[in-house]
Amino acid sequence: MKQTAFRRAAFVAGWFVIALAAAGCGNAEADRDSSISTPAAAVDPGADPSELTVTGEDDVSVTLTGPLAIKYASATQAQREALGRPLTGDHNAGTRESGVVYQQFRGGVIIAKNSDPGTPAYIVTSGKIRDAWNTERAPDGTPMLLGTNGSAGPLGVPTSDVTVDGPLETVTFEHGEISENTTTGEVTVTVDGNVVPSGLR
Structure with a gap:
């Protein structure tokens, strides 16, 4: 009788250890x-x-x-x-x-x-494009000290992610686009069809 009780206790303890090990592995997977x-x-x-x-x-x-x-x-x-x-x-x-x-x-x-x-969302990661978009601008797009920038500015919200064509990276916006030539560093800002100064130094 004592031997049967001992075997039963050992069996239960063994299952308990296996259950703990499985739970530990599950947490490791989740934390990976x-x-x-x-x-x-x-x-x-x-x-x-x-x-x-x-x-x-x-x-x-x-x-x-x-x-x-x-x-x-x-x-x-x-x-x-x-x-x-x-x-x-x-x-x-x-x-x-x-x-x-x-x-x-x-x-x-x-x-x-x-x-x-x-609603579609867009990713803007290009540093110079992002900086030009965040430059304060007058309603016509020219840089000005007390203008608006980003999504509130004259370019509006992005309508594309960054697209790449050779050295040219471009993001389109509701009212224009910003391009950067990654070879020359030149940034071109177009607002309502007109090229305006980038405002970058």
Whole structure:
């Protein structure tokens, strides 16, 4: 009788150890890629997630939603590497008065016209293009000290990601485009069909 009880206790203890080991392996698997955590993307990479958590600066979790989450989930590895980690703080993410939603990253921004998940979002990572877009401009696009910039400026919201044609990188906007020749460093800004100064030094 004592021998049967001992075997039963050993059997139960053995199963307990196996269960603990399996649980430990499960956690290691989940922690393997801690930079992105999204149940929808993990289960079905083809799905469009409406919420996605990404590890930001100082390992703070940043939650992307709507079109920003969908765009990040569908971004190429090169786009994600160019973006880097998302920045934290109120001024680095949110919704503008116009309804535009955005998330700033160390190397770029993801931005969409509004928060509807069906709205296309775009990634702008080119440093000079981003700087020219963020230059304060008058309504006609000429740089001016007290103008507006970014999505509120005369160019408006991006309508494309960065496209590359040889040395030329271009982003189109609602009211124009900005191109950079990566060989010469020359930046061309077009607003409503007119070439205007880039405003870059």
